[in-house]
Amino acid sequence: MSIQFHNLDTVKSYKTLLKRAGDIKVGSFLTAEGIQNSNIDAGGGLSYNYAAKAVDEQLISQLQDLADEQQVIEKYKALLSGTIINTGENRMVLHQLTRGELNGKVVYDGKDQRQFYISQLKRIQSFAHKVQKAEIKGSTGKPFDTVVQIGIGGSDLGPRALYLALENMSTPLLKAHFISNVDPDDANAVLKNLNLETTLFILVSKSGTTQETLANRNFVIEKSRQANISGFNPAAHMIAVTSETSPLAGSSDVLDSFYMDDFIGGRYSSTSAVGGAVLSLAFGYDVFEQILEGASEADALALNSNIKKNASLMDAMLGIFERNVLGYPSTAVLPYSQALSRFPAHLQQMDMESNGKSVSRDNIRLNYSTGPVIFGEPGTNGQHSFYQLLHQGTDIIPLQFIGFKKSQINSDLDYEGSTSQQKLKANLVAQVVAFARGSFSSNTNKNFEGGRPSSLILGEQLTAKSLGALLAHFENKVMFQGFVWNLNSFDQEGVQLGKVLAKQVLSGGDDMDVILKGFADLLEI
Incomplete structure (x- = not known):
């Protein structure tokens, strides 16, 4: 099958998907059975759960249609085989090859x-x-x-x-x-x-x-x-x-x-x-080596064309729905693990540098939204910081929770009938439910409307292998979304302009002498 690259707003399945805006409520899968059925193996002992998203079976089918029409898995296979995917720099994209050979020799x-x-x-x-x-x-x-x-x-x-x-x-x-x-x-x-x-x-x-x-x-x-x-x-x-x-x-x-x-x-x-x-x-x-093993496991699972069996693909496509149909501009990454304190910062670069683009891979101006703003902090610290806006702010911000059943170190304290790890997990569960269901009060200041979608990546324990799988999950999610948006997710021209101008400032300026000199004098450069 030959691969075709099309802008999102030109494909039939996207136009069908647009009709679903506003008619799906968060939490239709939030039953004991629905939660179990919304689990997808993400590799490395991790699972991805989408039960607290705005999703129904029809939407999943429509997202599958969009992924198929945009040939997401075929493009992934082409990337793995050494096809020139980075059009801006005319390069192959081979980071998955550092941890395993999945689709032939390159x-x-x-x-x-x-x-x-x-x-x-x-x-x-x-x-x-x-x-x-x-x-x-x-x-x-x-x-x-x-x-x-x-x-x-x-x-x-x-x-x-x-x-x-x-x-x-x-x-x-x-x-x-x-x-x-x-x-x-x-x-x-x-x-x-x-x-x-x-x-x-x-x-x-x-x-x-x-x-x-x-x-x-x-x-x-x-x-x-x-x-x-x-x-x-x-x-x-x-x-x-x-x-x-x-x-x-x-x-x-x-x-x-x-x-x-x-x-x-x-x-x-x-x-x-x-x-x-x-x-x-x-x-x-x-x-x-264990990090590589976990990443390779996630990469292999990401080859499955069935969205219900491909955690990275489901995560990516639900993100497309939230960004392009529901119009949500941001995504919060919320690891309930202090060890992942800098993981949101890494994802911020990976996602925003990859898909923060307004032109297609063919340099055509796009008429639809692409990558969201990514931010986050570990729970429970974030709960005492920006969760106020997440719960009651004017913008709905999709949430990506990450949690583990066990702590990394076998050292904990039982206080008031529960350990610290149990308290951490209880807070995680409470937040997922609170964001989805909300809480009614006649006092509008205390009213929580709910309807705030979230997903959960869950593991037994944060190990080197599960960490590798977590890393690859998000790499592949970003890659899939770039394919759907018809972006080149693998160059970063937006990083270069500031570097060029910095050199002009240090060398005395060029075409922008007056402006640059004004700021240079201000900073005493």
């Missing part, structure tokens, strides 16, 4: 891409083992006990979120820190408590020219010079994760280099060397 320039990714992971495994066994030491002869990732955007958000998600459950072999912002306060805050002699830095930049990353590398080098440590050589304390053609590749300024390629986008790079190096050094390669 060869580029005579190179088997899967074997290339495996070779880099094997090199990382060997390097991490030698560091952890003190076979590789710092320049003054002391073993490394700390690793610091220097990168920004996808080189920071995903790996940082994954590290924080696992640091309680998997006691770090090397303590990890992250420097991302070019703001010197960020680097200073991390470096002030480190022993440079026992710290290994990872420079992450695919191009090897990222301004913030190179500025922070030089910041570290200058701090080490100021420390005046006898025999200290910064190059022996730095490795690079980059492309084979970048200035950092094989440089004498780094101890070693590990490679990714142009087919791995930054926000999708956590299962490549970008996440592999820091997570393998921190926890051991076997933990990172």
Whole structure:
């Protein structure tokens, strides 16, 4: 079957779907049986539940029709096979290939891409083992006990979120820190408590020219010079994760280099060397391998063309309905797990950088809404923060809850007849029901209208494997929505303009001299 790319507003099934606006109520599946029947295996021990969404059987059938007409699964298979999907940069999209071969071999320039990714992971495994066994030491002869990732955007958000998600459950072999912002306060805050002699830095930049990353590398080098440590050589304390053609590749300024390629986008790079190096050094390669296993499991499940058996597809299509038919502009990601404290920030970049587009993959202006605003915080903290707006605000905001039956650490306290984990789960259940059903009061200030849709991703426990599946679930959801909206979800031109203008400011300006100089003077640049 040949693949066709069509704007959403030109396809028949979408025009049919538009007729459903406002006629479906939240909670029609909120019965004991309905909740059980609304579960879909999401891989890694996770399930996706849509019982608290505005959904009925007819809508599911209509969403299936739309997914079929937009050839969502066929496009996923084409992506996996190496078809040029990133039209803006004329590139393949291969992040799923970093964790498994699902749809045939992908060869580029005579190179088997899967074997290339495996070779880099094997090199990382060997390097991490030698560091952890003190076979590789710092320049003054002391073993490394700390690793610091220097990168920004996808080189920071995903790996940082994954590290924080696992640091309680998997006691770090090397303590990890992250420097991302070019703001010197960020680097200073991390470096002030480190022993440079026992710290290994990872420079992450695919191009090897990222301004913030190179500025922070030089910041570290200058701090080490100021420390005046006898025999200290910064190059022996730095490795690079980059492309084979970048200035950092094989440089004498780094101890070693590990490679990714142009087919791995930054926000999708956590299962490549970008996440592999820091997570393998921190926890051991076997933990990172479990992340890959969970992600691969979710990727395989996402190939199912039946929406009722494909969690990422159901999540994506319900999101399309909420965005394009019901007109909801935002989505809140609410993990009831403190370990996932930075996961919403990672999803914010992945979703908004991917589908925050107003033109099609063919550069045609779109006449419909695309990616929503993503935000979130862990429960129960969020309940005491922005849930007021979620419950009673003028905008309805769909909610994506994430929860686990067990805590990561087997240490809890029974207080007032229940443990802290039981209280956490009780709050999660209460919020799902409260948002869906509401609560009537004749006092309008205390009245809750309900009708606020939510989904729930549930697991037994947050482990490396379930974390990998959770990561892949959202990657695939975003990919599917991009297919439906006919977007190129894999470039990010909106990131580039600010970089260009920043360089103009630093160099004295160009076409926008007057405006730029005015702000530059204001900031005393």
